[in-house]
Amino acid sequence: MEALSLLLNGFETAFTFTNVLYCLIGVTVGMLVGVMPGLGPTSGTAILIPLTFGMDPVSAIIMLSGIYYGAMYGGTITSVLINTPGESASVVTCIDGYEMAKRGRAGAALGVAAIGSFVGGTVAIIGLTFIAPMLASFALKFGAPEFFSLMLLGLMMLIALMGKSIIKGLIAALFGFLLALIGMDPITGEIRFTYHSIELVRGIDFVIVAMGLFGISEILSNLTQSGKMEKPPKVKKLFPEKGEWKTTINSINRGTVIGFLLGLIPGSNAAVASLMSYALEKKTSKNPSKFGKGAIEGVAGPETANNAFSGSALIPLFTLGLPSSPTVAVLLGAFILHGLTPGPMLFTENSNFVWAIIASLFIGNFLLLIMNLPMAGVWAKIALVPYKLLFPLIVTFAIIGAYSINNSLWDVGVMMLFGLIGYFMKKLDFPLAATILTFVLARNIESSLVQTLKMSHGSLMIFLDRPISATIIISVFVILIISIVSSLKNKRSMLMSDAEI
Secondary structure, eight states, X not given: OHHHHHHHHHHXXXXXXXXXXXXXXXXXHHHHHHHSTTTHHHHHHHHHGGGGTTSOHHHHHHHHHHHHHHHHHHHHHHHHHHSOOSSGGGHHHHHHHHHHHHTTOHHHHHHHHHHHHHHHHHHHHHHXXXXXXXXXXXXXXXXXXXXXXXXXXXXXXXXXXXXXXXXXXXXXXXXXXXXXXXXXXTTTOOEESOTTOSTTTTOOOHHHHHIIIIIIHHHHHHTTOOOOOOOOOOOOOOSOOXXXXXXXXXXXXXXXXXXXXXXXXXXXXXXXXXXXXXHHHHHHOSOGGGTTSOOTHHHHHHHHHHHHHHHHTHHHHHHHSOOSSHHHHHHHHHHHHTTOOOSTXXXXXXHHHHHHHHHHHHHHHHHHHHHHHHHHHHHHHHTTSOHHHHHHHHHHHHHHHHHHHHTOHHHHHHHHHHHHHHHHHHHTTOOHHHHHHHHHHHHHHHHHHHHHHHHTTTOTTHHHHSHHHHHHHHHHHHHHHHHHHHHHHHHHHHHXXXXXX
16 A cells, blocks of 8 residues: 555656656657667667756656667557567567558557557556565665675576577677776776876766667668668558457466566566567467468567566666666666666655655556557658668767767767777677666675675675575576576587588
């Protein structure tokens, strides 16, 4: 009951004209980001963070959160209508969604996707409302050793799941950690790794790194893709046939459960949730042969799963300060930039802020449902704009945003440098998510480790002497071993395949 009371107070803040306007702007921009092939929620959120400088923290995070889950909706539309996923989580939707569109059932595909997204997102937000406070209360028992172990677990799961090679994941993570060491030591205040550069004394700004690694690198990657897109079909009859409702509802229920549970696991992502949901729908279907030929379950399940994931991924962020995906890592950076530290104390020290954000998620989800169904055809036409016309505008906006942070051309140059680094990392299959996550968490990891070693007078056994920390550390080693074994098996199978050829 206390959670409901606090949520009502949150609605009082979220329902102000200013915050509703910023929520509408956020979800609208998110939709635009989602329908632009190749941009995606991570890149879009990173590029648009500078817009929030000088804004009230509540309004800023409301808008950025709207961009985050609005992009999940937007990617669906182009997947169904023109067979072009706006972001990775919508790739699975192309399989049956586009087939439905070719059979004149684009409206039904978009309808079940919008309904499933709304249901999955709403259930996840309800889970956030009731589970997050309890998890935060439990997390108050955590000390420096537990937080270090937990952040180490999150990093290990991300490294294990993002990319084909555990070695490349570790290298990418180490790169992010080294970048965070530049500047002033958070414990002693000493200047390190600046090489006598005045600009590096304050360290490298998170927004600059994120805009370069995700935004500029995406632009560079997409410049080589210039295929002509076909005209989207007309959208008619937005709801399933009478005999399809039961199947659709069951798919939505299963997708909600899968997406919600995966969102709680650091290192997963919405694309994994969509893929697992699609696999489950095909396995449980009485007629699996229809998948790939326009099965409505192949749209309803995955679309529900990726939006349920988006909502539940905020639970570890709010309660533990641990991002579950690259986009949530960018949101974590935005929290810190606005003077807010996600974690168990967030619910006690910034209660009004937390509940206003949660309430805004309900509002944004409802706005997206309204915007999706009648305007699907309009959103799809935006994706037909040639990328060679869009990328100069995106680059210009990124440059202005980078310059506005410190009014420095140095920052613009650093952003461009990280854009090139991100481009080559993608080409070489190094996971960018591992780099950005370690960069965001590095200062907290370093502080927790130093505090722990001071508590134990330099003994590492403190991590195994405390039950919660010991359990987490053991999990880290188990995940590392499994990842290494899996990586070696994949490498061996690839070598065998090459030998046979």
